[in-house]
Amino acid sequence: MTRKVLVLEDEANIRSFVVINLKRAGYDAIEAGTGEEALARIQQNPDIQVALLDIMLPGEMDGFEVCRRIRAGNSQMGIIMLTARTQEMDKVSGLMTGADDYVTKPFSPAELTARVDALFRRTGGGAMRDADEIEQPPFLLNTRNRTLEKNGKRVKLTQVEYSIVKLFMENPGKALSREEILKAVWGTEFLGELKIVDVNIRRLRIKLEDDPQNPSYVITVWGFGYRWEM
Numbered sequence: 490m491t492r493k494v495l496v497l498e499d500e501a502n503i504r505s506f507v508v509i510n511l512k513r514a515g516y517d518a519i520e521a522g523t524g525e526e527a528l529a530r531i532q533q534n535p536d537i538q539v540a541l542l543d544i545m546l547p548g549e550m551d552g553f554e555v556c557r558r559i560r561a562g563n564s565q566m567g568i569i570m571l572t573a574r575t576q577e578m579d580k581v582s583g584l585m586t587g588a589d590d591y592v593t594k595p596f597s598p599a600e601l602t603a604r605v606d607a608l609f610r611r612t613g614g615g616a617m618r619d620a621d622e623i624e625q626p627p628f629l630l631n632t633r634n635r636t637l638e639k640n641g642k643r644v645k646l647t648q649v650e651y652s653i654v655k656l657f658m659e660n661p662g663k664a665l666s667r668e669e670i671l672k673a674v675w676g677t678e679f680l681g682e683l684k685i686v687d688v689n690i691r692r693l694r695i696k697l698e699d700d701p702q703n704p705s706y707v708i709t710v711w712g713f714g715y716r717w718e719m
């Protein structure tokens with residue numbers, strides 16, 4: 490499931506900076522340049538979970554008014570105010586009742602995405618994600634669609650390969666014996682056929698690793714099995 494973030498900011502260069510960094514962090518950014526536009530986007534995308542609201546905006550509405558109107562119709566959405574100057578801070582703290590957090594410009598991409606991540610966890614986005622997605626950058630496994638993405642790009646897997654990756658991603662850092670992998674993926678009737686594990690791991694490495702000869706995700710544990718390194 491996509492994680493939608495509304496970005497309300499009238500300055501195009503700041504907005505694209507924010508959007509680029511959110512996309513890089515795996516979010517789906519919905520853009521708006523005015524308060525009116527922001528409210529329209531929210532109507533079109535009721536699944537927006539977090540909104541970043543600039544305060545000083547052209548048009549009738551400022552960011553506080555947008556925040557107030559969002560809250561009037563939706564108490565679940567996470568709201569972060571983007572404040573330009575320290576003078577705005579007093580005003581923000583006075584009006585923080587509606588917002589969850591604020592970030593003062595200029596902010597670093599890391600700071601921004603950390604705040605958005607935290608808010609997603611708090612608003613339940615994290616929990617919803619956990620139910621059908623396992624995210625271990627650069628990988629994102631969707632257990633509902635049985636799909637895997639690496640850096641946002643779909644990796645085509647067979648059902649067996651998918652099952653191995655799922656087992657790995659559910660057990661990051663844990664050494665799994667070949668028997669264990671065989672039993673979990675193929676079932677007990679295949680016991681003794683350990684070679685098929687190795688064959689599939691070899692294929693998986695070609696699909697997943699940057700350099701299959703020097704794997705950095707699927708690590709061999711000599712004389713035992715494999716470990717998913719995250």
Ligand code: CA
Binds near residue numbers: 499500543545546
């Ligand atoms: Ca502004």
